[in-house]
Amino acid sequence: MFDSTEHEWKSQGKFHRFNSKIEISKLRSNVLLINKQLVFEQLSIGSPITKIELLDDGNNEFVVGFANGTLSIYKLSFAAEKKMKLTQSQKLTSKFDKSGSAAFIRELDTIGILRCHGSAIKDIQYSSFFKTLVTLSADGELKLWNRLNNMLIRSFGEVTKCNLFSISSQFGFIAVVDFENNLIIFDSNGTEVTRLVLSRALSEPFVTAIQFAESCTKNKSYKFDNNSPWMNFNSNQQLIALGYSDGTIELYQVKLLFSKSEWKVELLRDFKTGKISTNGKGKGITALKVMLGVDLDGNGEQVGRLEMVAGDSGKKLFIWH
Numbered sequence: 515m516f517d518s519t520e521h522e523w524k525s526q527g528k529f530h531r532f533n534s535k536i537e538i539s540k541l542r543s544n545v546l547l548i549n550k551q552l553v554f555e556q557l558s559i560g561s562p563i564t565k566i567e568l569l570d571d572g573n574n575e576f577v578v579g580f581a582n583g584t585l586s587i588y589k590l591s592f593a594a595e596k597k598m599k600l601t602q603s604q605k606l607t608s609k610f611d612k613s614g615s616a617a618f619i620r621e622l623d624t625i626g627i628l629r630c631h632g633s634a635i636k637d638i639q640y641s642s643f644f645k646t647l648v649t650l651s652a653d654g655e656l657k658l659w660n661r662l663n664n665m666l667i668r669s670f671g672e673v674t675k676c677n678l679f680s681i682s683s684q685f686g687f688i689a690v691v692d693f694e695n696n697l698i699i700f701d702s703n704g705t706e707v708t709r710l711v712l713s714r715a716l717s718e719p720f721v722t723a724i725q726f727a728e729s730c731t732k733n734k735s736y737k738f739d740n741n742s743p744w745m746n747f748n749s750n751q752q753l754i755a756l757g758y759s760d761g762t763i764e765l766y767q768v769k770l771l772f773s774k775s776e777w778k779v780e781l782l783r784d785f786k787t788g789k790i791s792t793n794g795k796g797k798g799i800t801a802l803k804v805m806l807g808v809d810l811d812g813n814g815e816q817v818g819r820l821e822m823v824a825g826d827s828g829k830k831l832f833i834w835h
Contacts, residue, residue, distance in 0.1 A: 531576065532570045536590055538566055538576060546578070548590065548622070567638040569661070575625070577633025583651055586625035587664065626664035631655055637679065644702065654693065658702070664711045666749045668704045682726040687768070689754055694697075697756070697779060699768060701725055708768070710779040712756070722797050723757030727804035727820070753782075753806070755822060757799025761787040763824055764803075775797055787824065787832050801825040 530573050541547045543562040559578060565579035572588040576807055630649040639648045646667070647659040654675030657669040670676065670690070678691040686702040692781035693713070698708040750770040763785040787799070802824050809819040821835040 519637060523573065525592065529566055531566050533568055533570060535574055536568065536576065538568070540566065544580075565635045565638050567640060569640050570642050577640075577647065579638055579649065581634040583629070583631030583633055583635065585628040585631075585635060585638070586624055587628070589623045589625045591621040591623065627705055628659060628664060628666070630657055630666050630669070639679070641681050641683050641686065643683050646681070646686070646702070648679065648681050648688060649681055656688075658688070658704070670700065670704060674698060678721060678724045679727045680724045680754065683751060684726075684729050685795055687726070687752065689724060689726060689760070691724055691756070694719065696722050697766070699777065699779070708777040710766075719758040719760035719798065721756050722759050723754050723799045723802045723824075725802035725804055727753035727755070727806050729806050751822075753804060755802050755804050757802050757824060759798035761798050761826060763787070763799060763802070763822070765822075785822070785832075785834060787826060787830070797827050799824050802825050
């Protein structure tokens, strides 16, 4: 992930998420280790954890997906020196002051339970600008949720079965790669905007990662100001990257054609990471992040800078800028 506070890339595993206040990791099947102090021995859902994601709103909230298709949204409260009834493992991992009261104890409150998926939660993504949560289950069901009331907005399952997806913080578009290797772009209303047949993925290699480009700014709206060199580009274009099982990455442009009032997807270029050593068990590119930043040229003028980071199943990290 990209730490916008430290302006650096930091790695996180499948069951490890962190920001400046919260660090969460899966310890066992349905046990979470939070901020390396408290182990919550039993979550409210009696099912194995399959996905963890932070809701980056500064509210110390995160969502957990389970094998039975349920999603639970939790809020972590910081209650220093507050007496609480602790489990045995919490006593062992908590800090105590001289009076015996637990110091810096974390309270975990369930603030929402989402039930609509019929199989294990595979992926969770959140748009803090649009206040929407997008969830994917193992059976290909993709669902859009309103985070203001935790209600289901719509399901994409009747349109296509999703394999991978990414949500754009700029337009609210949702890019989907289905099981037939089509790249499909939906708007937030669930309407198909455009699609492209990924010809190189009709057999091997397969698409293994997808990611919209995001602005690398401290502005929580994820928008550039009027003086940014990306401003004109971002008004009618989006970049999206696809990673493949052979280590190749393709960068696409999603562009609005004003003359036809339609969106079109075009390949800009590809990137080669070389042969991936995975002992036959790997799946190529496993993580992608594309950031649109601003730099200064030799004359002190602002110029756009694209930075892309990719991780592969051989535990290698690749950076382009």
